[in-house]
Amino acid sequence: MALQERKEPDVYQENFEPTSYLEYYRMNQDPIGDEVLHFLLKHYNATFKSGAGLLQPWGSFLICRTGSLCSGSPYTRQRMAESDVSGPCDERDPAGLSLSSLPSRDKWAEKEERVRRAVTRVLKCDVLKEQPLEPAVLPPADGLISSLCLEAACPTLQACRDALRHLRTLLRPGGHLVLSGSFESTFFMVGDKRFPTLPLNEKFLREALQEAGFIIEKLEKVARATETHLDNRTDYTGLFFLVAQKGD
Structure with missing residues (x-):
């Protein structure tokens, strides 16, 4: 199926x-939220599992979210502002998931504190720029994690191609991009607000x-x-998780 470019104006900065x-997509209370969380956590765990995963859980990793990047950067101003607060936006609450390889409920507070200590700063990140973190300058990272980001940030397929090249500049030679997202999604709803997304498929990716300049390893x-x-709040047809290494 031919991919359609996103035509709607960018509404994220104003409404997200x-x-x-x-x-709206509360984990353990929403089928879509649960589906995405189960799939992603399963493969993150397999990828970073100490001693057996594809990547080692140490080194310098950047986590790219919609609008920022954690260095251990959200892509909207609102996401940046919410990154330093606790409460409903803690983004934890996956307790009770039936994934035997994940920590038990009583260890989530400990895990959360470890993550907070590991995140050294939150920076504005615009993947559409040749230098996504400007004016900040960071040394090349061992890895970069991007989840459900490119579909929202990129208005066209060419912009998505450019964004991947821009992300590549943040990695050291041989560094890894851990990328996850949805297939064929053109929108998602939050309440009565509709947010456009760029439909992607495996062939294009x-x-x-x-x-x-990446080599897909998984x-x-x-x-x-x-x-x-x-459920008509979104129209994705599937989910993907991949690991790619920066080539020479």
């Missing part, structure tokens, strides 16, 4: 509210990553669960 998003995908097909 992280707390509303997290309340493989070609764009290769053009940007690509996992899953079709959207049948029980969520009638």
Whole structure:
């Protein structure tokens, strides 16, 4: 199926509210939220599991979210502001998930504190710029994690290709990009607000990553669960998780 470019104007800066998003797709209470969380945590755990994962859980990693980047940078001003507060926007609450490899509920507070200590700063990140973190300058990182970011940040397929090249500049030679997101999604709803997304597919991702100078080491995908097909808050057809190494 041919991909369609996103036509709608950018509404994220004006209307996106992280707390509303997290309340609307609350984990353990929402089938879509649970589907995404289960899939991503399963593959993050397999990728970074100490001693057995594809990548080692030490070194310098950048975490790219919609609008910022944590150095251990959100892409909207609101996301940046919410990054330093606790409460509904803590983005934890995955307790009770039936993934045996994940920590038990009583260890989440300990895990959360370790993550807070590991995050050294939060920077504005614009993947559409040749230097996404300008004016900040960081040494090349061992890895970069980007989840559900490119679909929202990039208005066109060419912009997505460019964004991958820009992200590549943040990595050291041989560094890794850990990228996850949705297939074929054109929008998602938060309450009565509609946010456009750029539809991606596997063929495009493989070609764009290769053009940007990455070598895909792992690509996992899953079709959207049948029980969520009638949910009209979003129209994605599947999810993906991949690990790609920066080539020479």
